[in-house]
Amino acid sequence: MRIPSHRSPSRHSLRYGLTALLAPVLIAGCGAAQGAIRPEPTPSTGAPTPSTVSPTAPTSPPSSATPTTSVALSAPPKPSPSKPASSASASRPPAPQPPPPLTPTSIVRGTASGGRTVALTFDDGPGPATGQILDLLTQYGARATFCQIGPQAAADPAMVRRILAEGHRLCDHTVHHPQPMHALSHDQQVYEISAAKDMIAKAGGAGTKVRWFRAPGGDFTAENQLIAAQCGLRPLGWSVDTRDWARPGAPAIVATVQRDLRPGGVVLLHDAGGDRSQTVAALKQLLPWLIAQGYSFDFPAV
């Protein structure tokens, strides 16, 4: 009768509640940006979003075991990076709705390469099913992105290193999987993101890059997106929600992907957070199906 809810605060608080008690009150944050992080106002009409993170903000330097990310906090409003105004625009009325430029805080929901590619993403691990999932990915030559819980990565560094060694990539899924994340104080949110990044990077070993941040339950806000950007992490959403965490049955997981996936899509799956046997069973069908459909495996855009 229990109806699991991915957005329920109870689901993970039971699992992580103990460690939550140990969360430090004071937070260094990414690059120790002393008090400079400020919540980004909700973008209004068409005004350019005040860019508080340099578009060239570097990702983690691969040097030390405790990577820090330097942050440029006072970048001027940046010009559109990828859509230079063409001469044709002079002969047209003002464009009614130009595509929004991808700012450092934008949520990415597509693959890096576009075209007939797919990005598989696995949340909440590493966990007991992660090895099985890696075996399947290898069997089909697939690559995926793993959105990890910091302490779980710290507890199983061998698995994190295996993920990297087999060509997959890493994403920050916080320290305690707080839900809803937006209910936390600003400093707590900074801690959830920055400490998890450090734990995952340390587990992966020197040079490990953590490129994305996925908010628990998809609870993205302007605030946590900005924090992520200041940590050098791209907010990562999805375009296909398999709801595999609710264990709807492997056929339902497969059917959701087959129905909702479009080229360049990002698929949300889970390698931990409960019994993932249905996810594993679904993957055994989905991986050959994706290949038969002409998909190649990619990572999310950064």
Ligand SMILES: [Zn+2]
């Ligand atoms: Zn999650």
